[in-house]
Amino acid sequence: MTGQQWWRGAVVYQVYPRSFLDTDGDGVGDLPGIVERLDYIASLGVDAIWVSPFFKSPMADFGYDIADYRDVDPLFGTLADFDQLLAQAHARGLKVMIDQVPSHCSTAHPWFVESRQDRDNPKADWFVWADARPDGSPPNNWLSIFGGVAWTWDPRRRQYYLHNFLSSQPQLNFHCAAVRAAQLDNLRFWLQRGVDGFRLDSINFPFHDAQLRDNPAKPVELRQGRGFSPDNPYAFQYHTYNNTRPENLGFLEDVRRLMDAYPDVAALGEISSDDSLATMTDYVQPHRLHMGYSFELLTDDGSPAHIRRTVEALESQLQDGWPCWAISNHDVQRAVTRWGGGAGGDALARQLVALVCSLRGSVCLYQGEELGLPEAEVPFEALQDPYGKAFWPTFKGRDGCRTPMPWTGGDNAGFSRARPWLPVAEAHRARNVQAQDADAASVLNAVRAFLRWRRTRPVLVAGSIRFLDAPASILAFVREHAGERVLVAFNLSGSSIEWTPRRDIALLDVPGIDAAVLHDGCLQFPPRGAAFARLA
Template sequence: MQDNTFWWRGGVIYQIYPRSFMDANCDGIGDLKGIAEKLDYVASLGVDGIWLSPFFTSPMLDFGYDVSDYRDVDPMFGTLEDFKTLLARAHALGLKVMIDQVISHTSDQHPWFQESRVDRTNPRADWYVWADPRPDGTPPNNWLSIFGGAAWTFDSRRRQYYLHNFLTSQPDLNFHHPEVRAAQLDNMRFWLELGVDGFRLDTVNFYFHDQALRDNPPVPAGEAKTLGAPDANPYTWQRHVYDLSRPENLDFLRELRALMDEFPGTTTVGEIGDDNPLARMAEYTAGGDKLHMAYTFDLLNAPHSAAYLREVIERFQRLAGDAWPCWATSNHDVVRSATRWGADEDPVAYPKVALAMLFSLRGSVCLYQGEELGLMEADVPFERIQDPYGKVLWPEFKGRDGCRTPMPWENVENGGFSPAGVEPWLPVEARQLPLAVAAQQDDPASVLSATRRLLAFRAAHPALVDGDLTLVDVGEDLLGFVREGAGERILCLFNLTAEPHETRLPLAVDHALEGHGFRARLDGDTLHLPPYQAAWFAVS
């Protein structure tokens, strides 16, 4: 049995987007009571814990990623008592609970900012990033907001600009100020003392900025844009040298780790959007004194061929050292993988083999709600778009609402998320209704059943949970690697294409492992993998 202190190492964490999981009070918006009602289902998948996207008090201009009170629940989602009930229920089911922490910026409605913007001499005057205009009145430098336009907004009271990497209503905190760092660590201590098991850290490399406010350089002509933002966004046209991933962040992450170490068994996973994401992941998780885990957008973008996946794994292993990754192929910010990767593939077979690959990688896993159902991206018409990101860049980029639509529980009106006759905050995608939980629950051929088999298979083989990984050559069209640990060596092979492929096994095997639901044929030392199939072999 794995030491529970290190449950996160190789753990599978189910991400819940509270607005869209389950509407218990029938107002069209998901809530904490709704999540608590469905925790038995989550536990039945075989995951180790849950991650809750923000549920804190907020004006909801960025759907909770604009926090106005770090220590309370927005009435939209319930009460702090509802959260405590959810926490107790999850723990009773053996599920760990991680919550989002959005500490790089606040809402402009947060009392800290309301005080800071009054004048240049108040006690919190320097808690945010303020800067004088250039002599011609323009912003201090060329930094851009991810959500479009300059990353600076002028405030007439202070006659200065304030920095916001996202919406104008999300001013950036000044992490160079020791009181800011201490206040945010204290806010996290509040939730740790309530009993949460860890944090997902939003934009973890955005905390510090260059104090000299130097301009970012452009991306040189012909070089790839690597940040996890759409090409239609000018934000990708800069190399983000000075507005994020500053070296001072490492010392703060050490302060954060010291706090976490006061609560054994807790963990952190950081979201990294960077020009060099895997290198940053390695930097932020290496050494055992900073983050426990981090994830990047390398599996959250469009490329997904076997060659690309090999390159990501190889690049991570070259850079990682003792770093520990957390892999995801979908989340609340990107097009669902069944569409982003699988639009032209078999809608049932492809999600299964993609999950098989994800669950076999070295690292921990975040599984986004609905991915276990093989949900495709929803088509949200412009008049129903809620995401401010989509409103700015429409139609080239339609925002993130397509992956945030309500979870389909039953093949009925509103998918069982809200009662019939109640309009959900985002429309339920009609194409998803036949994929509802109730429709897949008892079907052994469903993506849901495959998810449960694969997670049970992973849990039964320690090498798949915490073993080392070595890539093997099985040709251009297949992905292969060996996982080794706890006395096991397992050869893992994947055909993510619609064509059958065969390959000579790269090493001698003892026998095929069973219990995962995939099929392959071994003829001597030649493996025949049908379309969208995988195979695992025990190796001496």
């Protein structure tokens, strides 16, 4: 992907630095580790990397609690290491996107340290402070995603402060113009350093309702979405007032004006709201974010009906906006486990990468997807994620998708010469990069072959999408661009199936998939098979 708007149809490889490669022997991955493996990333055929937070942080939420937006935490290296990463990635034709967390920071950030001292200091209104109710209880009924009340009492100010996540992640007050300007300046710092874009964390969270009105209750049967189970009280409410406020649109336009001053950069928003598809429609516009992704394909439902319903719903609303799709990331159970239920193996792993890379839009692939890694089992005593500790055992947190990359079959899977911060899963060790690299039939080599082929097909990168009716286990759609029409179909079941499309087709020779065969106009799919065919 070169030239203007490289991000349209790009495949972005998400690197979770803590778990990618440790070069200094402390058991935690680092920026030099990413540099050391850039040739590997480039070999996949991806277009960009997204690097999860590496900024100075107490690491209560593993970097999403930022204490300095403009410096690298010593755990990961130095600014010079980041500059080297940027230069080396660019030398290999890879774009670099980095996480930014505008809505909240760490209680260790100097902004909050100053703000909490009293009610009259220069940063007194940089965070969301509110008086207690007459009985001393919190100002309203807002809840934290990580469980419990979203307010924490601070004795210095004798007020509550808001946090939508951990109590160590105070919410910034975006009604304050100085806060908005400061966060735009932080974006400018990295743009001037040469980054190609941002993944904007929880981008619908910056603004809150200035009147602090109570959120309405949600009916019991609707208490679901983004992995929230009924045992998490956050699912009990519509989050009408603590996020996704209309004022946020103006801030997104400010972000876009800033980014338009730099050549060929992009903003990818993470959007999680009560109606994420409608929010994406509002946020992903030519004068706002370049693209966005939500959690609709990060749920437990991987059926053809759900995928079609989700994509069609977004397509009907999005108009000029550009979507991005992901089926795995650092916050959810890995897709081969979540959608395969322990079955499917390599065929499922190959299929899922081909599927998400065939939808209209850009794609985020999470490290290890190219190896077909299942969710790791992490025992309670080894858990690091505060979210998992709070909701164990009904929800085991996010550690199972964050365990170290298995580079070899040796000690610590070649990730570190020290004990890793999370244990290496034995099921992952057998799927290590070294072994798969040497195996022509591996998931890794299938993914490489498919992504290289995809790059040669503008219809998959830039084409429109239209779904077709098919048997219940088959997801079928047509991609069309510049006069070329391609039928794409996936058998999402573990059984063989036949389907006769109502049109003349000619199968394409596509590497990296378990291909269907065509006999007398009938497509015969193996379990987890796929077909790409040119339409007459």
